[in-house]
Each structure stands twice: as structure tokens, then as C-alpha cells.
Amino acid sequence: MKLSGTLRDLSGRLGHEFRDPSLLVRALTHGSRGGEADNQRLEFLGDRVLGLVVAEALLEADPGADEGRIAPRFNALVRRETCAEVARSVDLGAGLKLGRSEMIGGGRKKEALLADAMEAVIAAVYLDGGLEAARAVILGLWQDRIAAAPEDARDAKSALQEWAQARGLTPPDYVLIGREGPDHQPRFVIEARLSTGEAERAEGATKRAAEHAAAAALLGRLE
Template identity: 50%
Template sequence: MSRKVKDYSALEERIGYSFADKALLDRALTHISALSGGPQNRVSSYQRLEFLGDHVLGLVISDMLYRTFPKANEGELSKRLADLVRKETCAAVAKEMDLGPALRLGNSEAHAGGRLRATILADACEGLVGAVFVDGGYPAAEALIAKFWQERMLKSVKPLRDAKTMLQEWAQARGLPTPAYKEIGRTGPHHDPEFKVAVSLPDRPQAEGLGASKRAAEQAAAEAMLTSVGVKLDKVS
């Protein structure tokens, strides 16, 4: 017996797209924890649509960047793309869409705060992009992505060079060793931790950073040290 599909009309209005196949939207919002049968039933969750949506998102945004920044070289375009398709950005878009309340989660995942978890929101956002592509083709996916990513693309002020690279270059120019990073704390549940990392250089105050991954925390720590020594981060113009 097929499962009754929820009414997603409010969500469809928010995203500006109405599905011909409502079951497809339902699958895009279904976390594996909501399914009986466990991991072997992954194909009924958003996993496959997430896989597709990740690649559709990359293609559409690459096209948008190529057309919007005709003077940018491939290095700058790649850095802009990486910032726009990263999990943190997808999670922020999911929050703007208010996907959390629409997600299908298992009871334990829902009670553990899954509707607010960045990793789940990011995955569901990519699943939604994939579902729109399957249901309406490239033009529909392009319209959805433009609606929620174009302003982010135009407002991008992320460093052109990442903070760790800039800090290493700054240290080398002064004859200092490579900055040393060390994890000094970890909070949150095992499946959704927050890392705290410290970076140190000789004769400089230690700087710290937080992030959803160790890598992100290292970048935040490097940015904090650069700020403390008066170095301005490169900005994408």
C-alpha cells in the first residue's frame, strides 16, 4: 500500500515551483530514518535525488558564474563555485525555504533536532534541486537555483584565497614556520559535532576558530590570526 503524500502546497509556493509528481517531492524530503527496512531502503529516501541535485546545482551555478563574471579566470570561478555549493550554503538555503518542518524524519531523528541539523538540511536542499530537475527539467531547476542562489552569488565576499593559505604565505614571508593547527575541543552529538581548533606561530598569540568540520574550524582559526596581526583577507570583487 502506497504512503499518503503530504500537502506541500505552502512549500511549493515558497520555492516558486509546483510539482506534477507530488510523490517525487515527498521522496526529496524523506530522510532514511523515516523508512522501515533501514539502510537497504535508501533508494526510497532523498539519497538518489541528493546525488543528482548536487551535480545539477554545480552545473547551473557554473553557468551562472560564467555568464555573470566574464572577466573572471577559472581560478576565481572555481572558488566562487565552491563557496556557493558547499554544505553550509545549501543548509542556509534550506532554512530560507523553511524545509525543516516539511522533512519526513524518524521519531528518534526528529526528537534529536534533525529538522535543524545543517547536514540534513543541506542534503534535503540538494534532494529538492534534483527532484525539480527530474520533474520539470533543466529550465525549472535553473529557475529555482537562480531564485535562491543568485543574490548570494552577487553578494559573494568570501576570500579569493582561503585563510589557511594566506596565513601560511604571511608566515613564510617573515621566515616563520608553517602554522600549527590543533583540535582543542569538540561539542555536540557524534553525528553533528562542532570542532574547536587553535592555530599557533612563534611569538604570536594563539588564535581559535569554530566550525562544523575540522577543516572549517582551521579556516576560522587562520582567519582569526590574520585579523589579529592586521592582515586583510582577499575579497572577491
Template identity: 55%
Template structure:
């Protein structure tokens, strides 16, 4: 049954006119209103799809914008653009919170401006656009709403531990775990050896005059071994 286009303003900001208005409404419906209904009446499944659509579209944007960037730099930029805070920023830019369908209790507790809810809804919208119009339409929405952020992500030097964590997340791996293996030398001039472990990768070790420096050194060894370049600083 056809309905009035009550989300016309939102569609204008997205740059996509939905053929299936029910799909758009589902993307805006938070799980708090589900009650006893099954999951297809809220946006969680659409969020699952939208997360994958966003990742592919962002990878494409970065590949176009930074043709000379290595994997490490691309991974750092990618992680900054697909994380929840970035998605919530996009959601706030299009006033998505005002369109959300929430339970009374969730709305009363400030749900329309909660970062997690906004980020999930932004991804659900992308999932809905993908189902409604295909990947080209969804990619166009990402280019429209995320491109400005992608251009503003600074090329910052990061310490080796942060770079390793971002790389591991980008590869879908477990987070790095650090262990101090040994401490040698006198108290005024100690020498530490640290080991970093990521499940599925060979451990790496590094040395330094403090635990922090040894851990940074171990992270650098692992990054180098995995062929991940980019500016690394020890701070």
C-alpha cells in the same frame, strides 16, 4: 491519488509548484525512515541528480556574473557555492528543516538542523524539481535561492596551496600531496625543496626557506603549468 498540498509554503519559497507531490515528499524523506524499504522511498537518488543540476546551474550563473574571470577564480567561487555549507545555508533560509521527514531518533538528535542532512535535502529538492519540471525549472530555483550567495562570494586572494586544492576538487581530481624532497644549507639559512603530486598530473617542485614556503612554491609551479591564474599570496 491527489493529496492536500501540505508543502504549499515550501513550494512558494522554491518558486515551483509540483505536479507530482509524491516526488516532493520523497525529496524530503531522510534515509533514516527507510527501514526495510528500498532506496526509491527516500531522497538519496534525488540528491545524486540534484548535485549535478546544481553544479551546472551554478556554473551558468557564474559565467553570466563574471564574464572576465579566469578559470581559477570561477573554480574558487564555484566550490564555495556548491559545498555542503552553502547548500545548508540555502536550506535554512527556506526553513527546510521543518519540512523534513525523519525517523524519531534522527529528529530527537537534532537532525532538522544538521548541516549534512539539510545540504543533502536541498540537493534532493533540486533533483525533484528537475524530474518534475525539467532543467529550466530547476535552474530557476537555483537562480532564486543561490544567486544572492553567488553575489556575496568575495574575490579574495588565496594562498597557492588552497588555490591548488580548490582547483583539483573542481576538476574532480585527487587532493594534492606534498613531500619535502631535500633540505640544504646551514641551520640558520636552510633551503627546502618540496614536491606536490596530484594523480593524473606531472609532479611539480618548488624551493623556499621553510617547508611551508617550498610547498607554496611547488603549488604555484603546478598551477602556472596548468594555466590556472588568479591572485595568489604566500601567507
């Protein structure tokens, strides 16, 4: 089986040449295709492989850290939003095989589909080349995020809401200020606002990421 030009390009961006190209094709096949082997089982496996490699990397980067310091960083790195951001960084959406309904509904840009496919692709690399191949791909795509993962990776939106409620204020508002960049690598600008007038803006690859960044920035000023 030969890969199409689009999938060959994707393979290059991943940094892995598939001996069995059908694994990559399956990893990119959504259940909406119907009648074809989809990526659900690969997604399940890829989630575990990603978790192992990220956990190892965090422990190696910070040998003295206890579980309480490692766990929030780990959760931030393997959550759906991060997987979708990584998927966008390699334009994984261009290679997705979707059913007609998902195609019409903009499935190539959906966070959930991108995150699931990213995990499935990791599993495909693992099955094709083993753990070392999967580790190389994951670290190549996640290394900057691992290095930048904050020690305090708590849910900033929840923390800001708790701060407001403790002072008798209404929950914060999150306002979309702008969107820039191509479809496969968008940047959203969100402003977090309190009813008392305080506000901070931040940007992110998804609206959710930008909201969390804005909430964290506002919390930082308030605290």
C-alpha cells in the same frame, strides 16, 4: 497525492508548484525512515544540477574570468555549508521526514541532512519541471550569494593557521560568543583569536561559516 500544509508552504517558498508532489515528499525523506524510498538518489542528481546552473551563472556574470578565478567561487557556492544555509532560509527542515532516532537527535537542524535534502529538492524540481524550472529555483535562492561570491574564496581558516605556524605561533582558537535568531535561521557569532592577542569577530548562519568569516577578517587585518 496532495501535499500537507507544511509542504505546500515550502513549495511556495521554493517558487515551484509540483505537478508530481510525490517527488518533493521523496526529496525530504531521510534514510532513517526505513522502508520508504529515501532521497539519496535525488541528492546525487541534485548536486549535478546545482553545479551546472551555478557554473553557468558564474561564467555569465564574469565572461572574462579564467578557471582559476571561477573555481574557488564555484566551490564556495555549492559546498555543503552553503546548501545548508539556503535550506535554512526556506525552513526546509520543517518538512523533513525523519526516523525516530534522527528526530530525537535534532535532525531537522543538522547541517548534513539539510544540505543533502536541499540538493534532493533541486533534483525533484528538475524531474518535475525540467532544467528551466530547476534553474529558476536555484537562481532565486542563490542569486544574492552568486553576486556576492568573493573572487578569493580560499579556505580562510587554513590560511590563518598557515600564517600563525609560519611565525611559530600555536593554531588559532575559535570561540563561540553568541547565538541569535530562530532555530531555522540561526546566526552565530565567533571570535578568532591568536595566542599573541589579536582577535576578530564575525557572524554566520553556521558555526563553520562564522569561523571562516572571523578568520578572513583577522587575516585581512594582519595582512
